[in-house]
Amino acid sequence: MTSDITTPFYQYILDGGNGLTPKEDVLYGVRQDALARFRTLGLPDLKTEAWRYTNIQRVLKEQPFVLQQQALPVTAAQLAPAFIPELSCYRAVLVNGHLQPELSELPAAKDITITKLSEATQQKGFKTFFDKHPHLADQPFAALNTALFADGLFIELKANAVLDKPLHIIHVYTLTQHAFLQPRHLWIAHPHASATVIESTLGLHNDAVAFVNSVNEVVLEENAELWHYNIQNAVQNSRHINQTAARQETYSRYHHYNFALPQATMIRNNTSVALTGSYTETDLHGLYLANGNQHVDNHTFVDHLVPHCNSNELYKGVLLDTANSVFTGRIHVHQDAQKTNAFQQNNNLLLSEKATINSQPQLEIYADDVKCSHGFTVGQFSDESLFYLRTRGIGAEAAKHLLVNAFAFDITDQVHIPALQHYLTEEIRTVISN
Amino acid sequence: MLTIKNLHAEVDGKEILKGIDLEIRKGEVHAIMGPNGSGKSSLASVLAGRENYTVTQGEVNFDGKDLLELSPEDRAREGMFLAFQYPVEIPGVSNINFLKTALNEIRAYKGLPAMEAKEFLKLTKEKQQLVEFNANLMNRSLNEGFSGGEKKRNEILQLAMLDPKLGILDETDSGLDIDALRIVAGGVNKLRGPEKSFLVITHYQRLLDYIVPDFVHVLYNGRIVKTGTKELALELEEKGYDWLKEAEVHV
Numbered sequence: 001m002t003s004d005i006t007t008p009f010y011q012y013i014l015d016g017g018n019g020l021t022p023k024e025d026v027l028y029g030v031r032q033d034a035l036a037r038f039r040t041l042g043l044p045d046l047k048t049e050a051w052r053y054t055n056i057q058r059v060l061k062e063q064p065f066v067l068q069q070q071a072l073p074v075t076a077a078q079l080a081p082a083f084i085p086e087l088s089c090y091r092a093v094l095v096n097g098h099l100q101p102e103l104s105e106l107p108a109a110k111d112i113t114i115t116k117l118s119e120a121t122q123q124k125g126f127k128t129f130f131d132k133h134p135h136l137a138d139q140p141f142a143a144l145n146t147a148l149f150a151d152g153l154f155i156e157l158k159a160n161a162v163l164d165k166p167l168h169i170i171h172v173y174t175l176t177q178h179a180f181l182q183p184r185h186l187w188i189a190h191p192h193a194s195a196t197v198i199e200s201t202l203g204l205h206n207d208a209v210a211f212v213n214s215v216n217e218v219v220l221e222e223n224a225e226l227w228h229y230n231i232q233n234a235v236q237n238s239r240h241i242n243q244t245a246a247r248q249e250t251y252s253r254y255h256h257y258n259f260a261l262p263q264a265t266m267i268r269n270n271t272s273v274a275l276t277g278s279y280t281e282t283d284l285h286g287l288y289l290a291n292g293n294q295h296v297d298n299h300t301f302v303d304h305l306v307p308h309c310n311s312n313e314l315y316k317g318v319l320l321d322t323a324n325s326v327f328t329g330r331i332h333v334h335q336d337a338q339k340t341n342a343f344q345q346n347n348n349l350l351l352s353e354k355a356t357i358n359s360q361p362q363l364e365i366y367a368d369d370v371k372c373s374h375g376f377t378v379g380q381f382s383d384e385s386l387f388y389l390r391t392r393g394i395g396a397e398a399a400k401h402l403l404v405n406a407f408a409f410d411i412t413d414q415v416h417i418p419a420l421q422h423y424l425t426e427e428i429r430t431v432i433s434n
Numbered sequence: 435m436l437t438i439k440n441l442h443a444e445v446d447g448k449e450i451l452k453g454i455d456l457e458i459r460k461g462e463v464h465a466i467m468g469p470n471g472s473g474k475s476s477l478a479s480v481l482a483g484r485e486n487y488t489v490t491q492g493e494v495n496f497d498g499k500d501l502l503e504l505s506p507e508d509r510a511r512e513g514m515f516l517a518f519q520y521p522v523e524i525p526g527v528s529n530i531n532f533l534k535t536a537l538n539e540i541r542a543y544k545g546l547p548a549m550e551a552k553e554f555l556k557l558t559k560e561k562q563q564l565v566e567f568n569a570n571l572m573n574r575s576l577n578e579g580f581s582g583g584e585k586k587r588n589e590i591l592q593l594a595m596l597d598p599k600l601g602i603l604d605e606t607d608s609g610l611d612i613d614a615l616r617i618v619a620g621g622v623n624k625l626r627g628p629e630k631s632f633l634v635i636t637h638y639q640r641l642l643d644y645i646v647p648d649f650v651h652v653l654y655n656g657r658i659v660k661t662g663t664k665e666l667a668l669e670l671e672e673k674g675y676d677w678l679k680e681a682e683v684h685v
Binding site for chain 1: 482483484485505506507509510511515516518521522524525526527532535536537539540543575592596
């Protein structure tokens, strides 16, 4: 099961990935199809439009990786720093993608099912929705994940269930050697169900590099509502490709918030939503705060397939040092999707002359009775603003923090849980103060 | 209160202030007039601590402290306030939050606890009335989308809230219609007192009809070339600034 992911690895996959999936695996057929898809799509390079600003091959070639890493023991004391202070919540702890019930505090099974994905393959929800999201079909890393994933989280909110507290999912990574991990999740909210889910990361691997290629399929059935916060606060020795692919049925409401924070070396998010039912509400909001030589790449895709859907997208970036970021916002309004409202905005604040941003809106509109807009700005910290605040007695540090918070406010203000809002504001303060 | 001796300052290697001497005592109002480019705003900038100015000679004593040694924030905390000619717009920072932060930073410097919310609101209400400041603007982003007059009133509101020992008004009158000018000047007049001094920088004599100074100085080419009482302002209004060129030859 061990292989390099350098050229020999790629060759290994091309040769059929022999032995990666035993024939008796119930998903053998699905995995073989995914491998074939990966072989057809190939590894993206700088000539691949969607990857032209993120040199993924270079990252993959940095060092050899193993492809499997079982969960290693994690103590309660090691886990504690990942908790969000003052947040009353349920907790699901995954170590290297494997759910650890003894470290978790899961809600009662009456309203919600939370299990290992590997144990859910016979569930109706799994059979209906697993690997069915239309946006995953042309994604090589999604195909690779389907072929190779070991485990992940299966969440199923029953019809009419309202989760009384947020569910905090902590992704712990702890490694003995460089590893290329493929967590895979499937979340389903049945009709009229509602919940808040917060994801965050705890990196306990010191010298070992974690390359995490995760895929999360999210299904919102009729009138379901999901608040989804993804806090990407990994450690330096990690690279992340994260694909969140949601689909929404009629009247459903999906609020997605992404916070990309230090210190992961590379973060690539493919966040996409397929609107398959009318009268839906979608918020895709992101704040990326990057320092050092971090590379943060957000690709978003809102697919308006049917009429009367509303989508709002706001991504804001604060870049320090030599950080590098990419934003690509794709909106596709199909011919049938009349009365669509689709708005997109990307604003950036460069706090260093050496930081860069590449931003690209991609609007494809085939319906004629729609309201769509997009905008992009990039600004610098104005010395004049800083001086103005200082002449009022506000110290340089406090002034900087005030200005960054002011910029991030549009996003942080919408966080609907006060403890989480406070936690994020403090995280921002820490990054700026350093 | 403020003693400036032989102050020389430059920007990008170009000398702008060429030996300023000025003494402002407690409770006095001094006006500095002069043509464009004479160094009026530069003097305000140097006193407030703007970074692109380099002081090459001279000293400034502010209430017993070496002013030039202090950071811009410490100058403010020691009781200096500069009302900007062009107040900055800062989206996302609400006016009220900004005032609270500034006030409490100054209080912390003086060893005072943060002001109670109730007391702060009372103070804000009281000072708003002083400059007839629209209460709706308090929760808006700092100066964002404010009219010229609203911005200048906001400067005086801040001055009133932060209660400095010395207020420097840098061309606060420029761009104001007569009603706004009356309100701004009225606010300043109500703040005048035996413990508070003002340095009023202006291009026009008009402002000095409303804020009557104890002394008027004429700045030309980086130096104070003439000092007098409020009558000097009237003389300048009548004669313009051209005669200064000749005067300079004789200095």
